[in-house]
Amino acid sequence: MLAYYSFVGFETSVNLAEEVQDPRRSYPRALFGALLTAGAVYLLVGLVASASVPTDRLAASSGPLLEVVRLAGGVPEWLFSLVALVAVANGALLTGIMSSRLAYGMARDGLLPSVLARVLPGRRTPWVAVLATSALSLALALTGEVDALAETLVLLLLVVFVAVNAAVLVLRRRPGEAGHFRVPVVVPWLGLASCLLLFTRVDGAVWLRGLVLVGLGTVLAVVNALRARRSRSAG
Structure with missing residues (x-):
């Protein structure tokens, strides 16, 4: 189940589809193109990792890609950790955008309190939904690993x-x-x-x-x- 988390993120783009000029034409192409590209990258990473490090060692490690970096050399571990941190932060940002936009849309349709549909006058940012979903995320972050x-x-x-x-x-x-x-x-x-x-x-x-x-x-x-x-x- 935890491996499925690496595929999370593609569905978040649908919450921004209304900002595309021609979503009926552009969005399906962008979504399927991103899925195919990411799938190819995941496949290549898996093949390289399996070819570089024994499978049992990868399965027993808490950081499989770090094992590949250590064995290959050439890339400092601190740099790899920084890249991983940025990648995780990017995933969290996408989830934050998705949850706030989803709360805003549901509030606009009357499924959530109307206060969540409030937006900034100039930028039209759903600021109440952003604050509410961020607070909920912080609260959930304190409930587990x-x-x-x-x-x-x-x-x-x-x-x-x-x-x-x-x-x-x-x-x-x-x-x-x-x-x-x-x-x-x-x-x-x-x-x-x-x-x-x-x-x-x-x-x-x-x-x-x-x-x-x-x-x-x-x-x-x-x-x-x-x-x-x-x-x-x-x-």
Whole structure:
């Protein structure tokens, strides 16, 4: 499950697709291009690492790529650590952008408190959503180690991916707009199957933490949905 964390990040770009000039044309190409490029890089890194260092040594190490750097030489360990730190920070930044934009969009649709939809007058930055999601991230960071938090994030993303793939199957039955991207029906079915398979690899402690967060989110969504319904009825 922890290895799945290395593939996290591609889905965050969808939250910024509305800022693309022609998302129906540009976004699918950019997304699939990034997936193919990253997949090729991951494959090459895996092949080089396996060819350079014995597999059992890589499996037993807490820093497999660091073992490759040590064996190859030429790159100072402090420089490799700096690059790794920047890479991890970049992943955290992408997750922060995704969560704040997602909270802003849900607030704008009435699924979260409307205060999260407030933006700066000039830059249009959802500053309340940024502060709220950052505070929540800091609070969660105090509840466990990095590996446990990463596995919890993967579990929550799997829940999201199940909902997205199910939504794709429903949306395929609707005509939609002319010229929109239409994915083959086998793709969402394979997505659902892979998510269900990965659910079986989640530890009990991760399930407990994840279900608590999903439960809190569900309660908040129900409360705001009822509030929005009452507002429409009153109007």
